Amino acid sequence: MEKIVEMQNIRKTFLHTVANNDIDFDIYKGEVVTLLGENGAGKTTLMKILYGMYSMDSGEIYVKGKKVDIESPKDAISLGIGMVHQHFTLVKSFTVTENVILGLPPSKGIEIDLESAKKDLISLSKKYGLEVNPDAKIWQLSVGEKQRVEIIKALYRNIDVLILDEPTAVLTPQEAENLFDTLRLLIKEGKSIVFISHKLREVMEISDRIVILRNGSLAGEKNKKDTTKKELARLMVGREVLEIVEKEEIPKKGEPLLVVQNLHALNDKGIEALRGISFEVRSEEILGIAGVSGNGQRELENVLCGVRENTDGRIVFKGKEITGKKPKEIINLGIGRVPEDRMEEGLILDLPVFENLVIESYDKKPLSSGILINYSSVKDFAERTVKEYDIKTPSIYTITRTLSGGNLQKVILARMLSRNPEFIIASQPIRGLDVGAAEYIHTKLLSARANGVGILLISEDLDEVLMLSDRILVMYEGEVMGILDREDITIEKLGLMMTGARIGGLHEPN
Amino acid sequence: MSLISFKLEKRIPPPWWFRMLMPIMAVIISLAISSIFLLALRKNPFTAFYYLFYGGLGTKFAFLEMLVKATPLILTGIAVSIAFLAKYWNIGAEGQLYAGALLATWAGIQNFNLPPVFYVLLVIIAGFVGGGVWSFIPAYLKAKFKVDDVVTTLLMNYIMIYFVSAILTGPWRNPVSMWPESVNIAENARFMQLIPRSRVHIGFLIAVAIVFVVYFIVKKTKLGFEIRTTGANPKAANFLGINTLKSIIIASVLSGGVAGLAGVSEVAGVHYHLIHNLSPGYGYSGIVIAMLGGLNPFGVLFAALYFSVIITGAQMMSRSVGIPPYIADVIQGITLIVMLAMLLLFEYKISIRRGK
Numbered sequence: 001m002e003k004i005v006e007m008q009n010i011r012k013t014f015l016h017t018v019a020n021n022d023i024d025f026d027i028y029k030g031e032v033v034t035l036l037g038e039n040g041a042g043k044t045t046l047m048k049i050l051y052g053m054y055s056m057d058s059g060e061i062y063v064k065g066k067k068v069d070i071e072s073p074k075d076a077i078s079l080g081i082g083m084v085h086q087h088f089t090l091v092k093s094f095t096v097t098e099n100v101i102l103g104l105p106p107s108k109g110i111e112i113d114l115e116s117a118k119k120d121l122i123s124l125s126k127k128y129g130l131e132v133n134p135d136a137k138i139w140q141l142s143v144g145e146k147q148r149v150e151i152i153k154a155l156y157r158n159i160d161v162l163i164l165d166e167p168t169a170v171l172t173p174q175e176a177e178n179l180f181d182t183l184r185l186l187i188k189e190g191k192s193i194v195f196i197s198h199k200l201r202e203v204m205e206i207s208d209r210i211v212i213l214r215n216g217s218l219a220g221e222k223n224k225k226d227t228t229k230k231e232l233a234r235l236m237v238g239r240e241v242l243e244i245v246e247k248e249e250i251p252k253k254g255e256p257l258l259v260v261q262n263l264h265a266l267n268d269k270g271i272e273a274l275r276g277i278s279f280e281v282r283s284e285e286i287l288g289i290a291g292v293s294g295n296g297q298r299e300l301e302n303v304l305c306g307v308r309e310n311t312d313g314r315i316v317f318k319g320k321e322i323t324g325k326k327p328k329e330i331i332n333l334g335i336g337r338v339p340e341d342r343m344e345e346g347l348i349l350d351l352p353v354f355e356n357l358v359i360e361s362y363d364k365k366p367l368s369s370g371i372l373i374n375y376s377s378v379k380d381f382a383e384r385t386v387k388e389y390d391i392k393t394p395s396i397y398t399i400t401r402t403l404s405g406g407n408l409q410k411v412i413l414a415r416m417l418s419r420n421p422e423f424i425i426a427s428q429p430i431r432g433l434d435v436g437a438a439e440y441i442h443t444k445l446l447s448a449r450a451n452g453v454g455i456l457l458i459s460e461d462l463d464e465v466l467m468l469s470d471r472i473l474v475m476y477e478g479e480v481m482g483i484l485d486r487e488d489i490t491i492e493k494l495g496l497m498m499t500g501a502r503i504g505g506l507h508e509p510n
Numbered sequence: 511m512s513l514i515s516f517k518l519e520k521r522i523p524p525p526w527w528f529r530m531l532m533p534i535m536a537v538i539i540s541l542a543i544s545s546i547f548l549l550a551l552r553k554n555p556f557t558a559f560y561y562l563f564y565g566g567l568g569t570k571f572a573f574l575e576m577l578v579k580a581t582p583l584i585l586t587g588i589a590v591s592i593a594f595l596a597k598y599w600n601i602g603a604e605g606q607l608y609a610g611a612l613l614a615t616w617a618g619i620q621n622f623n624l625p626p627v628f629y630v631l632l633v634i635i636a637g638f639v640g641g642g643v644w645s646f647i648p649a650y651l652k653a654k655f656k657v658d659d660v661v662t663t664l665l666m667n668y669i670m671i672y673f674v675s676a677i678l679t680g681p682w683r684n685p686v687s688m689w690p691e692s693v694n695i696a697e698n699a700r701f702m703q704l705i706p707r708s709r710v711h712i713g714f715l716i717a718v719a720i721v722f723v724v725y726f727i728v729k730k731t732k733l734g735f736e737i738r739t740t741g742a743n744p745k746a747a748n749f750l751g752i753n754t755l756k757s758i759i760i761a762s763v764l765s766g767g768v769a770g771l772a773g774v775s776e777v778a779g780v781h782y783h784l785i786h787n788l789s790p791g792y793g794y795s796g797i798v799i800a801m802l803g804g805l806n807p808f809g810v811l812f813a814a815l816y817f818s819v820i821i822t823g824a825q826m827m828s829r830s831v832g833i834p835p836y837i838a839d840v841i842q843g844i845t846l847i848v849m850l851a852m853l854l855l856f857e858y859k860i861s862i863r864r865g866k
Contacts, residue, residue: 307749328751337749345749350742359739359750363732371731 001028003065004161004192005050005081010059012045019045020056021217027161032183032193034203036236037213038434043196044086046213047163051083052076082154083163088146092139096132097121100153124155128182143294144175151182162186163194168202172292173462173495180206198236200229212236237435254283257423257454258304263313265299273299275478276313281423286445286455287483288469290462292498296478297458298340301427304456305337306330307345317423331360336421338412340428340458346412349401353393354382356400357415381418389414390440406437413444424448427458442468462494476500524856532852533802533813539852540845547840551833558831562838565826566819572826574708578780580818582607582789584717585772586796587803587810588724589641593765595728595805597741598649598758602663603769604793605670606641610770611777612674613640615784618695618777629698633778634716634771641770642763644670649762653755667793675786682784692784701779713775718811720768725807727764737761769793795821798846801853817842 005027012020019042027033035043048054050061052070061068063079070076076083090099101117118134125132130148138146147167154162168176183193183206197203203210204224212220212235220235259280267273273296281287291297302308304315306327314323317333330337339345347356358367358378366377382396391410393403400411409429416424426445430438445468449455459465465472472489474481474497481497497503524532545555566576586603593600600606614637622629648662678690685693701711728734739747740757748754776788799817803809824838854860 305749326751326753327749328753331751339749344743345746348739348742348746348750351739355735355739359747359752362735368732371733373730373732373735375730 004029006062008060011057018216023218027192030187030190031208032206034195034207034210036210041213042216043213077157080160082159084150086165090138095135096149097134100156124152128185143170161192165196172498256280257283259316261314263310265303265310267299273478279473281454281456283452283454285470286457286468288465288472289458290465290472291475293460295475304425334422336416336424338426338429347400352397353400354396356411357382357385385414406433424455536849540848543844544841553831558827561827561830562823566823574710576818576822577714578709579822580815581713581717581775582772582792583814583818586769586792587799587814589765589769590796590800591805591810592761595741596737596758596761598762599660600663600765602666603796605667606644606766606769607773607789607793608670608674609644610637610641611773614774615692615777618699621696626698633699637770637774638767642767645762645766649759653758678786694782711779713779721807721811798842802849
């Protein structure tokens with residue numbers, strides 16, 4: 001097969017970290033090649049170098065056999081390389097057509113020929129199954145539609161190589177299937193796809209060839225037909241992975257701990273984001289909340305944590321109404337919280353580790369007495385906690401910002417669990433963490449459950465929800481699509497519900 | 511065609527010893543930059559700086575005068591740093607100084623029948639309350655309605671300064687001299703001299719004591735922890751159960767109160783009456799001092815002493831070398847800019863990107 005792109009000895013460092021350590025990477029004509037690796041392995045960096053967004057420290061790039069200097073995305077596009085980023089680069093107030101031709105020279109003199117562009121766009125979208133209304137404004141589109149616009153935008157520029165950076169992270173399973181159909185049509189036409197991902201199931205489904213990166217270095221290269229998920233996982237993390245955390249069955253559930261009734265709330269833009277959410281969580285139970293991101297999960301977390309007001313409905317904890325309580329009151333009731341935004345809500349990054357460990361309990365004895373904080377017992381507590389939860393930090397005085405993602409989450413978890421909560425709200429607890437840290441967090445949550453704690457698990461990671469939950473609630477556009485017992489759930493059912501289908505077997509309290 | 515864009519990213523903070531060195535580096539760099547102006551005037555910068563420091567430190571008289579000037583600077587520096595620790599941008603120390611001076615003068619001219627210690631204490635409390643109340647107003651507006659603190663605190667300076675002028679040219683005009691100044695405060699309300707035959711008064715000791723008290727509050731108490739967490743990240747602090755609005759209001763009232771003490775110290779320790787130009791901008795210098803001192807009370811103490819040397823020595827330098835005394839203000843300004851630039855460089859990573 002013909003090599004379209006050859007990247008040789010690519011090296012890129014950021015400050016003190018080596019993001020790409022002399023990597024060789026080739027792209028052949030008509031293949032789907034996957035860049036597989038954990039977060040921070042250097043996948044996106046490598047592709048941003050190819051797309052001209054980053055400059056490399058050293059290395060060479062050849063396109064169709066010729067050595068090239070790619071200094072900007074414009075250069076990349078003229079060489080036939082297009083990229084769809086995780087965060088879209090579309091102008092919200094423009095139409096789809098306007099976005100697609102944005103930046104291209106006008107076709108007729110100085111006049112922009114929107115009509116012919118629209119025609120081309122419709123034929124592209126038909127040909128590749130990329131359904132989208134050319135006259136819709138971007139802000140009216142769903143995430144999946146925006147992604148299709150990005151892909152059309154790239155194809156409109158006649159590219160040969162399409163780079164997709166974690167495209168399925170924002171899609172429902174059905175949308176992901178549609179995307180894969182499109183990709184298959186593209187490779188049949190001789191185009192090449194670079195698929196960046198860390199989800200093994202998808203990687204095995206769509207790739208022809210898989211290149212694995214670990215800590216910025218090449219960790220292996222496999223043809224799909226010669227490998228297994230297990231082998232890929234091992235190459236990706238560098239050791240054997242326990243795929244499933246053992247979950248103990250607890251047949252008889254306890255009393256309802258948290259009851260939410262008809263909850264309504266607005267999002268930051270003043271639009272109703274929760275539209276009548278009702279559910280209950282019992283002790284010794286994990287209720288998973290699944291859904292495509294942006295369907296009200298974040299607002300639900302905010303309301304339950306006391307940092308967003310609800311406009312209607314009530315929240316009852318252990319028989320007492322707690323609607324509208326402040327964060328401090330919620331903490332003191334024995335509710336532990338793992339917020340989605342661990343950098344901006346869960347931790348104060350510029351304070352040392354020991355102060356972050358006590359920020360929810362510094363005002364309790366023995367950590368303080370009267371107006372004074374008892375720093376010697378605070379430090380004792382911090383030393384013990386760091387040891388107990390195996391938090392990797394040079395010392396308890398280290399500025400929290402310098403810790404790795406997994407250890408940041410461990411600080412949050414340790415702070416919460418050390419207060420022996422009766423109920424836990426955990427939002428995206430393993431997002432962005434490596435497999436080892438994720439496994440640790442899951443083990444801790446499951447052991448809390450075994451000790452009688454009720455847990456509300458909000459996550460966009462379906463594997464996580466399926467693995468941990470006793471029951472699963474699916475949210476779509478601020479409403480409950482259904483609450484299913486774990487045994488009754490299939491991926492297909494979940495996917496349908498995540499796109500707005502209501503499915504029976506509701507266990508909604510009313 | 512290439513556009514250049516800058517992006518700031520927080521970086522890992524430098525170690526503590528480096529942060530201690532930063533103000534010293536800022537001082538050296540700012541003096542180096544200031545010498546460009548001296549060279550432009552065809553003066554030898556080394557001679558000029560010699561007289562600058564000699565005039566501020568070289569003689570016993572200069573040294574004692576430096577301590578007199580340092581007193582309000584320590585207080586305004588501490589005042590600003592308390593507010594800045596909570597990321598409440600109190601630019602209003604100047605107005606709070608006058609508010610404190612006003613209420614302290616009022617208490618002082620009532621001629622209460624009180625023994626010296628109690629009268630002095632009363633005047634101090636009055637000054638603290640005056641500054642604190644004046645600072646509470648913008649803090650409440652900020653906490654309740656999110657009114658921008660920089661704008662309100664700055665503008666309220668002018669309200670208070672003109673209000674004091676109005677009072678002094680109106681009801682409080684000295685009936686004997688007819689100058690726009692208040693009558694003298696009661697003998698018992700005045701600060702004692704600390705060193706005979708000098709202007710150094712117990713206000714200096716009070717200022718140093720405040721340094722220790724504020725250090726204790728910030729580092730050892732729950733309140734200090736709440737103020738620091740609020741300043742470090744208000745959103746996270748709120749999520750984690752800290753009452754950030756309360757922290758901001760308490761920090762601002764403490765800040766205004768301490769700024770008010772600077773006013774008390776000038777009235778009861780130096781002038782014994784209220785005048786409309788009581789402060790040549792001590793409140794604004796407090797901002798520079800707080801930043802140069804790294805918002806650390808002891809850092810603020812040293813920064814205040816340094817600026818006091820420069821302000822005191824500027825006269826001597828001016829006379830001996832033949833340059834305007836405003837060079838002291840220039841040095842202050844440059845020091846602030848250099849310190850801010852250094853903070854930016856060491857706390858953030860600047861990535862420069864060339865767009866297409």
